[in-house]
Amino acid sequence: MFASRPVVHPMEVAAPAPANPAQQQQPQPQQPPGVLMKDLPGMPGTPTGLALRVMQLLLAAVSLAVMSSTSDFASVSAFLYLIAAAILQCVWSLSVAIVDIYALLVKRCLRNRRLVTLFFIGDMITCAGTFSAACAAAGITVLIDNDLNICSENHCSSFQTAVAMGFMCSFCISPSFLLNFWSVASTRVLAA
């Protein structure tokens, strides 16, 4: 687990006490560089962040299960792409949820700059993947349902459910993505 370090109280690492009393007399900013001012709900290491991850995991798993249960998903590339994106989303959300649970259990602060950047990049990739897959599958579903009217020969309801779950999953991951980007931007500005 990449959040694990042999430090019991990681807050001291993020904000070390000045060993030299002369340093205290220098005009320092209120927060040391690299540490966020506020812990917004939804960021990694918060209960809201964990709840978002669990919701992403559940929605992606439902989308994957519903789409896999249809017999003819393999004949359409967009449905295969949705399945691949849902699997990637499940793996990513499960990994970050485990890190979040660990951080909550040991009361560890996850607002490290590298870790937040890693979360931001992973969220960006999985968010773009899930959203694009849901859009492509939605295009096919609308084509089958509205444009061609061949729902009687296809599993339209299953396709629609899987697409809706994919969209809800991407809407669930966008707060995590934006909050992580917010953390990265804030950390860089405070460190500048």
Added chain:
Amino acid sequence: MFASRPVVHPMEVAAPAPANPAQQQQPQPQQPPGVLMKDLPGMPGTPTGLALRVMQLLLAAVSLAVMSSTSDFASVSAFLYLIAAAILQCVWSLSVAIVDIYALLVKRCLRNRRLVTLFFIGDMITCAGTFSAACAAAGITVLIDNDLNICSENHCSSFQTAVAMGFMCSFCISPSFLLNFWSVASTRVLAA
């Protein structure tokens, strides 16, 4: 034009000179709250930002023109959605490009918090719209081309060109979106 204000030198509004010399002795931050530290290239009011807007406008216009030139785009909802998203993207990029040109000509600073938030929301909407439309149209194009192999009856090359231009347009708008969100986050943190 919403960036217009009756001030000839707007930089003085963003960083007013202290009228009272006694204020200079107080420990003030280097920048007043609500003003960014750095003017990153690509932000509104910079030449790179204007170049990004012009590229978005051109790519969306090409996508719109190519898709409209096909005879059977109206039979597929995803292609209609791509045309609608390209029109919205053209209007938005043209508007912001005009504001950028005005700001560059009169050397006006566009890093106002409300203006940056407006740009961020507009970029988010148009970026999501263009990207989802391109994904949906790509799903249909791949279905026609690879899955069904009925390219001989359709304008596959036109569809592929329009989809590629749509994707390139959404890739062009994502730096603007992320930089505007960076500005919003930085401004909020500095103001806090």
